[in-house]
Amino acid sequence: MLDAPLAAQLESLLGKVTSPIELVSSLDDSPKSAELAQLLDQIAGMSALVTHVRDGEATRRPSFLIRRTGTDIAVEFAGIPLGHEFTSLVLALLQVGGHPSKEAAELLDQVRNLEGDYHFETYFSLSCQNCPDVVQALNVMCTVNPRIKHTAIEGSLFQDEVDARQVMAVPTVFLNGELFGSGRMNLEQIVAKLDSGSAERTAAAISEKDPFDVLVVGGGPAGATAAIYAARKGIRTGVVAERFGGQVLDTMGIENFSSVPYTEGPKFAAALENHTRQYDVDIMNTQKAAKLTPAPTEGGLVEVELESGARLLSRTVVLATGARWRSMNVPGEQEYRNKGVTYCPHCDGPLFKGKRVAVIGGGNSGVEAAIDLAGVVAHVTLIEFDSVLRADEVLQSKLRSLPNVDIIVSALTTEVLGDGSKVTGLTYTDRTTDESRKLDLDGVFVQIGLLPNTDWLKGTVELSPRGEIVVDDHGRTSVPGVFAAGDCTTVPYKQIIVSAGAGATAALGAFDHLIRTGTPAEAAAATV
Incomplete structure (x- = not known):
């Protein structure tokens, strides 16, 4: 599962584990479950303090708990945390296994002192570079406060769930079933949202x-x-x-x-x-x-x-x-931000698998986004205000070679359309004829500069x-x-x-x- 160099590196890191941990998997007959089982077996074989138990009862499959044996300290992954999330997996193994976090002691004390029960669910994609910060912060919280639970969910493996909860951007975090936040958050920001007095205390300390x-x-x-x-x-x-x-x-x-x-x-x-x-x-x-x-x-x-x-x-x-990313400043853009309007094709592209999307912008970033998305979604329409694309010719040639991409130039996007909860399309004006036209879409990726x-x-x-x-x-x-x-x-x-x-x-x-x-x-x- 893991190649030899990566496996050797992980085995060395597992030497820092001080408390026994169990990998409790919940599997079905799917290829992804077989892949996860292989990964967990490989990890368990690297340390005498790690065991793999295949009797999990989680409803999401494939998934697994990393649990400190005999305790309530655990984190959960639904999916296979490789790609950008491999570091999250490694840190979870070490921290559940007793290796201390590098977060500030004062911040960890705040987490320990949080009162109440918290169950976080984070939807991530393996190509998202923003997701690990959120996943790792919430996992740390689980290891210092057993009343905090966290499940990190690979959105592409649970598409029905993603659609039902209308998750259109990652990372998206739910707390006790309600939307908590979307986008990159670190531990300080998460704790500040939970501990209402922390912002005032921090401001007072800074002023001094x-x-x-x-x-x-x-x-x-x-x-x-x-x-x-x-x-x-x-x-x-x-x-x-x-x-x-x-x-x-x-x-x-x-x-x-x-x-x-x-x-x-x-x-x-x-x-x-x-x-x-x-x-x-x-x-x-x-x-x-x-x-x-x-x-x-x-x-x-x-x-x-x-x-x-x-x-x-x-x-x-x-x-x-x-x-910061430049906005189109058209009706509907802010209303449907993270509900189909997004600015990061690498992060959010996997959530639009099999769907129709538009990319706004014909520079290098826009054309690169369209090329990347074309390998994931059903169809991409690239919309450029100018009469020609401005991207490097090598990128344009690649884009034009893709069968599921349309290019529209001399077009001014005028409105993002939606049904109140998610994007359903957009309208644009053809600048050569002054006609208004409509596209039916599931997502809009904005790439028009800074x-x-x-x-x-x-x-x-x-x-x-x-x-x-x-x-x-x-x-x-x-x-x-x-x-x-x-x-x-x-x-x-x-x-x-x-x-x-x-x-x-x-x-x-x-x-x-x-x-x-x-x-x-x-x-x-x-x-x-």
């Missing part, structure tokens, strides 16, 4: 922090690099990020970062965070900036207010807030007509002491390696500013 020398807003390649370069100068450095890694977390494959022939977005983001944590950097995750107030006097402190209400002060600030995350900065720093932060060759903005880097700026070519370089430039520019102003953070606090 001493002023920083450099405060980085954003945790993508630009923000992480800026923090590393600042911290290496020996100055007080902080990072406030809505999600460390930024949009890289949504990137499938990375093949053009020098010295790294191939990696995947979540792995790259984890490496960024691990590298940053090697230095004395105060990382404040799951926090979103809401307001920037320039220093009142030269040498004073810049203030950053967060959506949580917390306030941070710093001698300099590096803005690295990145960009927008900078700078709405909160309007009226504070100079922005370009496209909303990008205007910077000079040192990363300086129009506000003294405020620098910027990455996809949120006017720097051309929105690439990971370009953003990383710009982050280094902004941090060095901030350090140069500190040298020239020479005002200690503690003294400057008195001027605010």
Whole structure:
């Protein structure tokens, strides 16, 4: 089942198991059940502390429990957790087997102290790079609080269930039978939703922090690099990020970062965070900036207010807030978001197996999405506003060779249609004839570029007509002491390696500013 190198790696990791565990499988006569049984037998043969028992009574088949023998501590997988979920399987084996989680002790204590019974169900796809974070976070919760249960469900193997619950995006999480959330969530975010007072406590703790020398807003390649370069100068450095890694977390494959022939977005983001944590950097995750107030006097402190209400002060600030997927801004798009309207073909494509979908956008991302989806869905219609596709010719040639793809150019999407619970189609205007036309569809994949995350900065720093932060060759903005880097700026070519370089430039520019102003953070606090 597992190839020799992967099996050897897993067998070595299972040496960290300290408590006996049982793999309790619920199987039927399907090929997938036979495949799962083979996998579990192979795992059980790797450690004397692991056994495979085939008498499970779960209604979902194939499925299996990983249970600490003689206890209520267990996690459950419905399906075969390979692909992106193989790491989730490995961590579940280790953590149920007694190996401690690397999550912060304070956060794990919050989980232990949660009162009540919680049964989570997470729908995932093996091609989803966002799903493992959610699956692994909920599995950790099960291992420290036995009143918490979690079943991770491979959506493509339980299509009837997916359709009945109208799951059209992954990861989608249900709690005690009710929708809990959709999209990437980490342990901090999940606990914050369950522990109503945690957000206020966190905001209060953040507001009490001493002023920083450099405060980085954003945790993508630009923000992480800026923090590393600042911290290496020996100055007080902080990072406030809505999600460390930024949009890289949504990137499938990375093949053009020098010295790294191939990696995947979540792995790259984890490496960024691990590298940053090697230095004395105060990382404040799951926090979103809401307001920037320039220093009142030269040498004073810049203030950053967060959506949580917390306030941070710093001698300099590096803005690295990145960009987000551009929306079509047509009726029905937001109403049916995650109900058929989606922005990640890799994550959500498997949920549309055998269905009809549209891809909006004829650039590289749109054409690549259409090619990928054509191998999963019944039919793909690619819709492009321009009169020609803008993707590389090699991609266009591949797309045109596929028998289940139609291409419509000179088309303006005007509305996403639905029945109140899910997408049923869309309308578009033929720009050559001005006629309105309708397509019957089950899903719409939007791939029309990026927008900078700078709405909160309007009226504070100079922005370009496209909303990008205007910077000079040192990363300086129009506000003294405020620098910027990455996809949120006017720097051309929105690439990971370009953003990383710009982050280094902004941090060095901030350090140069500190040298020239020479005002200690503690003294400057008195001027605010």
